[in-house]
Amino acid sequence: MRIFGLLTVLLCGGLLIYHTADFPAWGDPASPASTHLSPYYIEHSIDDTMVPNLVTAVLADYRSYDTMFETVVVFAAGIACFFLLRAAKSKTPESMLYRHIPTGITLRIEKGSKTPPDSADFERIDSVWVPYDLIIKITCRLLVPFIQLFALYVVAHGHHSPGGGFQGGVIFGAALILFALTHNLSNSLKRINEKTSALFAASGVLVYAGTGILCLLLGANFLDYSALAPLLGGDPKMAHSHGILIVEIGVAIAVMAVMVWIYYNLASRGRHDEGL
Amino acid sequence: MLLSIIGNSIVIILVLVGLLFFAGGAVGILRFPDFYSRLHPAGKLDTMGVSMTMIAMAVYSLLHGFTLTALLTSLKIMLIVVFIFITSPTATHAIVDAGVRAGLAPWAKEDSGEEAP
Numbered sequence: 398m399r400i401f402g403l404l405t406v407l408l409c410g411g412l413l414i415y416h417t418a419d420f421p422a423w424g425d426p427a428s429p430a431s432t433h434l435s436p437y438y439i440e441h442s443i444d445d446t447m448v449p450n451l452v453t454a455v456l457a458d459y460r461s462y463d464t465m466f467e468t469v470v471v472f473a474a475g476i477a478c479f480f481l482l483r484a485a486k487s488k489t490p491e492s493m494l495y496r497h498i499p500t501g502i503t504l505r506i507e508k509g510s511k512t513p514p515d516s517a518d519f520e521r522i523d524s525v526w527v528p529y530d531l532i533i534k535i536t537c538r539l540l541v542p543f544i545q546l547f548a549l550y551v552v553a554h555g556h557h558s559p560g561g562g563f564q565g566g567v568i569f570g571a572a573l574i575l576f577a578l579t580h581n582l583s584n585s586l587k588r589i590n591e592k593t594s595a596l597f598a599a600s601g602v603l604v605y606a607g608t609g610i611l612c613l614l615l616g617a618n619f620l621d622y623s624a625l626a627p628l629l630g631g632d633p634k635m636a637h638s639h640g641i642l643i644v645e646i647g648v649a650i651a652v653m654a655v656m657v658w659i660y661y662n663l664a665s666r667g668r669h670d671e672g673l
Numbered sequence: 674m675l676l677s678i679i680g681n682s683i684v685i686i687l688v689l690v691g692l693l694f695f696a697g698g699a700v701g702i703l704r705f706p707d708f709y710s711r712l713h714p715a716g717k718l719d720t721m722g723v724s725m726t727m728i729a730m731a732v733y734s735l736l737h738g739f740t741l742t743a744l745l746t747s748l749k750i751m752l753i754v755v756f757i758f759i760t761s762p763t764a765t766h767a768i769v770d771a772g773v774r775a776g777l778a779p780w781a782k783e784d785s786g787e788e789a790p
Binding site for chain 1: 756759760763766767770774
């Protein structure tokens with residue numbers, strides 16, 4: 398059986414390598430992409446979409462289908478991590494550790510025993526708990542808002558400079574993961590829990606696909622933003638620009654939520670009880 | 674003309690000083706005996722080198738016409754300096770902290786010539 402698998406892989410790989418010879422040479426000016434496609438984008442993108450950044454115009458307008466399914470791929474990665482790693486049933490651990498905050502004493506409570514009351518004096522801690530480091534905590538508290546602000550800037554400024562939904566979403570997710578790293582998993586689960594992150598991941602894809610369907614309902618092609626002009630105000634060309642922004646926001650939400658979701662599953666081995 | 678010469682010399686001096694810090698940091702990382710003492714040049718001199726070269730760039734962007742765009746660019750560069758100045762020593766601190774918690778003993782003069790236990 399394994400020999401068949403090997404043969405299939407070799408055959409497919411060989412075919413792929415063999416057919417790379419048919420590709421146009423690197424940077425060939427006579428290749429189809431360079432003769433009509435690229436010049437069209439370079440000459441018309443600013444007139445068609447009012448977006449100065451060519452890459453954004455191609456990514457989210459001309460090649461919008463591609464980007465939509467890229468977002469779906471990101472979402473699928475989050476779903477895959479969820480199904481592979483998430484432990485279905487949360488087992489009650491053998492013993493739980495509680496910390497009495499005023500005195501700093503740690504209590505070990507065996508399974509089935511009475512747990513301390515929910516009060517500000519007791520907190521449940523991880524089995525690999527380390528004392529909070531004041532310097533790291535304060536620095537991250539200082540930095541996280543700036544990182545999030547920068548992420549929003551990257552999302553919104555994708556029309557004019559390098560950036561856009563994927564990059565901004567990753568930066569935003571990284572800020573949330575930084576918070577989770579410097580505090581702990583239960584703390585960050587309080588801020589944004591698993592359901593929220595899953596919901597955000599799905600709704601980001603929904604915003605993207607919903608924009609396309611809205612265009613369809615308004616009588617244009619799927620993801621043809623000029624149909625949104627009556628809703629957004631302005632002329633159809635400006636609607637392209639606004640439509641790109643809406644779509645980018647959808648991408649950013651999806652990427653951010655998927656990053657956080659994957660982190661939760663990886664950091665706690667799918668149990669979501671304790672972790673970094 | 675004179676202003677441009679002064680500005681350029683400031684930029685050159687800052688870049689050279691920054692590179693000197695970088696060179697010192699590189700030598701320190703290679704030459705110091707153990708993990709903790711190697712983090713010392715890595716944390717301090719790299720921060721200083723980055724700050725110096727970045728400030729040089731901020732000045733440089735103002736040299737060719739004092740416009741709003743140039744001012745914004747150099748402000749952004751100064752922001753990078755501020756953030757690096759905060760985060761780089763914190764990162765070093767976190768690494769040292771992790772080393773201490775993992776139980777790595779610092780190098781002492783008695784056991785020179787041997788690997789740190």
